[in-house]
Amino acid sequence: MTDTPARTFDVRHLQLARALFALAAGIMITFSGDHSAPVGLAVFGGFAVATALVLLLAAWLVFPAGRRWPSVLLGILTLLAGMLAGAPGLRTTTMFFVLVIIWALTTGIAELAAGIAARRRARVLGVVDVDARDAMVVGVITVILGLALLAVPAGYQLDYFVDEAGQWFSLTGITIGVGLFGGYAAVIGVYLGIAGFSPRRADIDTADPVVIETGGQS
8 A cells, every 4th residue: 555645725714714814804894984895895805815825735735637627727716706806996885896896706606616525525435525524614614605795785874873883884784795895704714723633534544555545546
């Protein structure tokens, strides 16, 4: 039996890097009093570009040949979204909803599909792939973000008066939308952080050494 060379980086490092950028985005939005489209797109753009670079690097540093397509696809889609969000002239309310919704639905479905495929492959090999489960969870949460944003009217505005503050306030569609993205980023950051620090366990009771070795190759 030929031993598979150990990689310097593995999936947990990718998860922790993604968690860091997601938490940073969530914190920036949470503690910002401005939930306008320019601010929302600026935070989303930074989050997207940083996450995309990590995903694209992970395609070669983390995954073996033959299993790189999910990371490459997610990286390309996220990088394109981040670059569009970084264009100052396009930072409008409509752009925020259109861009984030498309990004959330496409990357969410892609990550969910990749997780399902990885879980099926693991079952055939007789092992347990917790990383596949994590990918499925992140994919589902990302799709939920897209659907939630679809339900928010971009032009919504509710003016209300707060007696204690003695002034009027406005709740707008973009405020809700940016808040939803901030909440998503916080949830994803916490989940991926926990996943990254959690111990991995292969179900070796149902797989012999040859099968486990084959599963680690392309």
